[in-house]
Amino acid sequence: MPTHSSQPLRLxxxxxxxxxxxxxxxTVGLLATGLGLSAASAQAxxxxxxxxxxxxxxxxxxxxxxxxxxxxxxxxxxxxxPDGKTIVFGIPGLTINDIDRERTPNLYRxxxxxxxxxxxxxxxxxxxxPASGWLSFGAGARAQAGPIPDAEAADEQDTARCPNMIxxxxxxxxxxxxxxxxxxxPIREGEETGEGTGDEPGKSDQPxxxxxxxxxxxxxxxxFDAVKDPNIGSGYTVDYGMLARIVADQGKxxxxxxxxxxxxxxxxxxxxxEGPGAAYAAADENGVVTNYAENANSTDCRLDxxxxxxxxxxxxxxxxxxxxxxxxxxxxxxxxxxxxxxxxLGDRLEAIEDNAKDGAAEPTIIVAGLGDSSxxxxxxxxxxxxxxxxxxxxxxxxxRTEGLLQITDLAPGILDxxxxxxxxxxxxxxxxxxxxxxxxxxxxxAVAQKSTTIHQHLATFSITLDIIFYSLFILCGLLLSRSIxxxxxxxxxxxxxxxxxxxxxxxxxxxMGAFLAGLIPWSRMDRPDLGLLLSVLGTxxxxxxxxxxxxxxRSWRGRVAALSGANLLIIGIDLATGSHLQANSLLGYxxxxxxxxxxxxxxxxxxxxxxxxxxxGLLISWLRGRGHRRAVIIAPIVIGLLAVFVxxxxxxxxxxxxxxxxxAGLMVLLALLTKIRLSLLRLGLIGxxxxxxxxxxxxxxxxxxxxxxxxxxxFFDQIVSGEALxxxxxxxxxxxxxxxxxxxxxxVTPLAVIAVLIFLRYLAHFPRFSSTGxxxxxxxxxxxxxxxxxxxxxxxxHFGFLAAVTGLGVGLVLTxxxxxxxxxxxxxxxxxxxALSADDVEKSGxxxxxxxxxxxxxxDGTEEVRP
Numbered sequence: 033m034p035t036h037s038s039q040p041l042r043l044x045x046x047x048x049x050x051x052x053x054x055x056x057x058x059t060v061g062l063l064a065t066g067l068g069l070s071a072a073s074a075q076a077x078x079x080x081x082x083x084x085x086x087x088x089x090x091x092x093x094x095x096x097x098x099x100x101x102x103x104x105x106x107x108x109x110x111x112x113x114p115d116g117k118t119i120v121f122g123i124p125g126l127t128i129n130d131i132d133r134e135r136t137p138n139l140y141r142x143x144x145x146x147x148x149x150x151x152x153x154x155x156x157x158x159x160x161x162p163a164s165g166w167l168s169f170g171a172g173a174r175a176q177a178g179p180i181p182d183a184e185a186a187d188e189q190d191t192a193r194c195p196n197m198i199x200x201x202x203x204x205x206x207x208x209x210x211x212x213x214x215x216x217x218p219i220r221e222g223e224e225t226g227e228g229t230g231d232e233p234g235k236s237d238q239p240x241x242x243x244x245x246x247x248x249x250x251x252x253x254x255x256f257d258a259v260k261d262p263n264i265g266s267g268y269t270v271d272y273g274m275l276a277r278i279v280a281d282q283g284k285x286x287x288x289x290x291x292x293x294x295x296x297x298x299x300x301x302x303x304x305x306e307g308p309g310a311a312y313a314a315a316d317e318n319g320v321v322t323n324y325a326e327n328a329n330s331t332d333c334r335l336d337x338x339x340x341x342x343x344x345x346x347x348x349x350x351x352x353x354x355x356x357x358x359x360x361x362x363x364x365x366x367x368x369x370x371x372x373x374x375x376x377l378g379d380r381l382e383a384i385e386d387n388a389k390d391g392a393a394e395p396t397i398i399v400a401g402l403g404d405s406s407x408x409x410x411x412x413x414x415x416x417x418x419x420x421x422x423x424x425x426x427x428x429x430x431x432r433t434e435g436l437l438q439i440t441d442l443a444p445g446i447l448d449x450x451x452x453x454x455x456x457x458x459x460x461x462x463x464x465x466x467x468x469x470x471x472x473x474x475x476x477x478a479v480a481q482k483s484t485t486i487h488q489h490l491a492t493f494s495i496t497l498d499i500i501f502y503s504l505f506i507l508c509g510l511l512l513s514r515s516i517x518x519x520x521x522x523x524x525x526x527x528x529x530x531x532x533x534x535x536x537x538x539x540x541x542x543x544m545g546a547f548l549a550g551l552i553p554w555s556r557m558d559r560p561d562l563g564l565l566l567s568v569l570g571t572x573x574x575x576x577x578x579x580x581x582x583x584x585x586r587s588w589r590g591r592v593a594a595l596s597g598a599n600l601l602i603i604g605i606d607l608a609t610g611s612h613l614q615a616n617s618l619l620g621y622x623x624x625x626x627x628x629x630x631x632x633x634x635x636x637x638x639x640x641x642x643x644x645x646x647x648x649g650l651l652i653s654w655l656r657g658r659g660h661r662r663a664v665i666i667a668p669i670v671i672g673l674l675a676v677f678v679x680x681x682x683x684x685x686x687x688x689x690x691x692x693x694x695x696a697g698l699m700v701l702l703a704l705l706t707k708i709r710l711s712l713l714r715l716g717l718i719g720x721x722x723x724x725x726x727x728x729x730x731x732x733x734x735x736x737x738x739x740x741x742x743x744x745x746x747f748f749d750q751i752v753s754g755e756a757l758x759x760x761x762x763x764x765x766x767x768x769x770x771x772x773x774x775x776x777x778x779x780v781t782p783l784a785v786i787a788v789l790i791f792l793r794y795l796a797h798f799p800r801f802s803s804t805g806x807x808x809x810x811x812x813x814x815x816x817x818x819x820x821x822x823x824x825x826x827x828x829x830h831f832g833f834l835a836a837v838t839g840l841g842v843g844l845v846l847t848x849x850x851x852x853x854x855x856x857x858x859x860x861x862x863x864x865x866x867a868l869s870a871d872d873v874e875k876s877g878x879x880x881x882x883x884x885x886x887x888x889x890x891x892d893g894t895e896e897v898r899p
Contacts, residue, residue, distance in 0.1 A: 116393030116419065117299060118450060119329060119336040121380070122169070122309055123373050124153075124162035125343035125405025126413045128476040130370045133469075138378035139415065142397060144469040146417025147462045149426040150480050152438040153403055153412050154626040156266055161194035162309055162342045165403030165439060167259070167272070170313030170337075172443035172456060175270045176262040177312065197308035198259065200251035200321050242280060245300050247331040248323035253311060256319025273316040274455070275443040276303035279335055280322070282452045304328035307339025309402070329384050334450065340376055343369045344405045366405075394419055396449065400442060409487070409624050411480040414442075416460070420449060424464040425472070431629040433615065434463055435476055438626055457737055482555035482616050483623045485564055493546070493618045497859050500539055504862045507532060533588055533870025537595065538576050540863035543639055543856070544599050545572025546618040547606070568618065588871035592864050593650040599643035600675070607632060607684040619856065631686035632679055634847055638857035641690070641839035644675050645697055646864050649832020652705070656828060664828075665705060672698040682733050689847030695725060697839035704831040823869045836861060 128150060131139045153160045155168045156176040163177035179195055244250050253259065263270050280301055305314040306328035311321045314337060328336040343366060377399070384395060396419055401412030414437055416426065425435040428445065437445075437460070445460035447453070465472065548571035554563030578598060584590030606613040611630050614620040619635040621628040632640065648668050655663045676698070678684055680691035699721070730748040824830040836857070843853035 115299070115334070115450070117329070117336060117384075117395040118334065118398065118418075118446065119338065119384070119395055120398045120400060120446070121338050121340050121377055122162075122166060122313075122400055122402045123340050123343065123377075124160075124165050124309070124401055124403030124412075126370070126373070126399070126401035127410060128413045128473055128480060130343070131413065131473055135367065135371050136374035138374050138381060139399065139413075140469065142399060142415050142417040143473065145423065146397075146415055146421040147424045147426045148416075148472065148476060149414045149435050149437045150411035150476055150483075150623065151401060151414040152431075152436070152623055152626040153401065154409065154624065155439065156262065156268065159404045159407050159409045160439075162403040163195055163197050163259070163312055166309035166312040166339070167270075168439050169400070169402050169442055170275050170315070171270050171272055172274050172440055172454070173270050174268045174440060175272075176266065177259050178262045179258045195259075197312065198253050198255065199308045200253045200311040200315070200319075200324055202249050202251045202324060242302075242322050244323050245302055245304070245331050245333060247327070248304050248325040248333070251311065251321045251324035253315050253319035253321070256315065256317075259312070259319070260317075271455075273314055275335075275446065276305075276314040276322070277316065278447060278452060278454060279303050279450070282450075299334040300332045302331075302333040303335045303337060304331040304333040305337045307341075309339035310337035311339075313337055329380065330387070335446070338380065340373055340380075342403060342405065343373060396420070398446070402439065408484075410484055411436075411623060421462065422464050423469075423472070424462050425476075426460050426462050428460060429458050431623075432610075433623070433629055435479060436623055436629065438629075478553070478555045479616070479623075481560055485555060485560045486616060486618055487622050487624045489561060489564065490618060490622070497542075497856075500542075501855075501859045501862065504536065504539065504866060505858075507866070529870045533867045536863035536866035536870075537579060537591060538572070540592075540595055540860055540867065541572045541575040541579070542568070543619055543635075543860055544575055544602060545569065547602065547613040547620065547636070548572075548575070550613045550615075550617050564618075588867055589650055589653075592867050593647060593654075596643040596647040596650070596864065599639055600647060603632070603636060603640050603643075604675075604678045607678055607681075611684075631684065632690055634690075634843075634852045635856040637679070637685075637687055637690035637693070637843060637847065638840065638853045638855075639860055640675070640679065641693055641697060641843065641853075642836045642857045642860045642864070644672070644694065645701065645832045645836035645839065646829075646861070647832075648672070648701065648835070649829040652832070653826050653828035665702070668698065668701055668705070672701070680729060687847075688730065689843055689845075690853075692725075692846050693839040693842040693853075695721075696842045697835040700838045701831055701835035704834065705828075823865070823871070829868070833861075833865070 128148065130136065131143055133140045153165050155164045155174045161177065164175060167175045167177045177195055260272070280303070282301055302323050303314050304323045304325050305311045305321050306325055310328070311324060314321045314323070323331060323333055325331055328338055381397065397417045399413065399415045401414070403412070404410065414426065426437055427434050428437055428441040430441055431438060441458055441460065444454040444456040444458040448459035545568045549564065549567035551571070552567040554560060554567045557563035575595060575598060579585060579591040579594045584594040602613070611632070614631070614633050614636050615629065616622060619639070621633045623629065648671060651667055652664050655667060672694070676691055676694050679687045679694055685691070727748070734748040824833070840854040840857040844851065847853050
């Protein structure tokens, strides 16, 4: 591709307006089509998989609605036996890797007969204590339990501490239940007579107004305000005891056709809690547990929560067996604890089977690792066995990943399996398999190992990229300055640039290599960390070789075009097929962190944006050089809108801020191509128009059921509910946390911000390279215009660069944890720029060598001919 100075097209104002409207309408149409495809895909997915609990629904249980007296409900005309109990056994720290046929026969049998998944237990903070896990499980939202404990002097090196769980007290007077920290809060009149004053007849809106069932008693967690304290100002809304409250509110379920004699055997609409962790899950906002029992399984509640203790390390978690002590002995052995927990589980399962009433339905057994076992966070275990669950894997609408759940999915999923509507409208979707149990365990363990390895080496990889960025930034400042190039002279400059170009091309391939490494099963190797390193380097090398294949490999422009185009195709295909490369990668998102489970991540969006506009700049230059004037406008519109569709489709990229960034960059590119003078006002209008388009798409996504919404619909729901400012505050805190975790970004980010601010000031006057004015701004623009890298003498490539910087700037402001967008984008943009400059400097050096006898090259690159 020859370097040339292009003449932008001139369009009248009416055509400019029509062009803008066309881009907006096409964007809305594409993304609206994506919403339709998303709904169709969801329906097809539902037909191809089984929702947990659907077996019992097929036998006659439909959606359950409370009756007027909150005691009986008829579901449909088909009859069936009353549902059995659902029992949740919590074992914080348990992983799929702990399950073994010999060491844990009871867990192995449950997994063999039922469905399993890796469980993300992230709440607030890196690692999740058992108290926080149980609290989040009961609330169906991320929560952290306090108070934060003091470090023990005996073990100062171990700074990871968990708060002591407060065992609920059952020795209570009724007056203590009617008060909160001493303030009177009387039970509403009508409790005894059934004339409730709540929204439903016969109901009080006070949880402690309910009576305990036989075998349980009302208890209270003292000083529950201290437990809730860490959630104040956290940015998360916590509905304490949501699971227990909704089960109680739904009433007793009586299937149609049930005989009068069977009505008495129908379970009570309540949740029985056993152990301190279960009490945290069932407690209301005042710390009151309506049904606390020494043996939850002996009650007639539909749902039992049983705390079997945790598997931990010394001074971090508590002794799980037998008395909930919070002192772990020095001779702690993990395998021994896991085996003991399995034995306890087996004893409970045996007792449940022995004490089952004649004709009683089979219970549903759930085992969940509701928390971490050390300061190192990992994916934990989740197993569900019983009616409605068959051998296979579990997922949810929030993760969209087979074999992966998050802790906030559990409460809504359990409610769904009970036939009860939940606020989140999230069910547990299972995929059946014929694989033997050990193969299923190995597959889940491989995914968990992959997540752990990436989580452990993420900081090292990020710092390595930071160091490379600093080096290239310094070299870019030195080697792209025309004055320094002119002073250096000779034949060294082309060689230096050629070597720097090859290095830059290899560096530019490295980020995409981090994604492509997911195609290699390195997590199953004996050394997963070494396998990860070799996979990243190997796939990056493959991309590098791809860029050298003729015909594009004959020039630097062709190599950069091939590499940037390959990035676009790889990311686009990955997003369309389930974003498997984005998940569990060094530059994507990690299931342990749980910030995102599908779609386009921040760093992936940065690479996508930069590759898109550099590729478009090179393509437009190539088209213009061959006289395709119409294609100069048509090509960026078509390719740009396809990129918007890939990023914004809720079933594919689902990237809100990234889609706005692409739209803004595309509009800037089209404006520059049509020679529309960009003022700060027009830049603001471009941003506002892009935001308006995405808000409209978010509204359409919000109209879908809650369980089918993507990040777009969730964001719009937060605007409607008034939580948007709270969420924005949490995202700003996440940006600061990223800088703390990766101090190198403390330098990268200011550089990126300064570059964006200077760029915006410059863009307001571009493409007027020279000015007839005499003001300070005119002199600044003229002085800067003469210092631009020689590669920017090709205006089309310059336009692509400016569009890329626009996208990175918008991504910085509008994307969650957006500080990673310009930082990652710069790590790709600078290598592209250096590789492209090698072509121009190489040609200039070769040309200068031929004019030594007839003329000299001046500082501005022109030839001065000697007489």
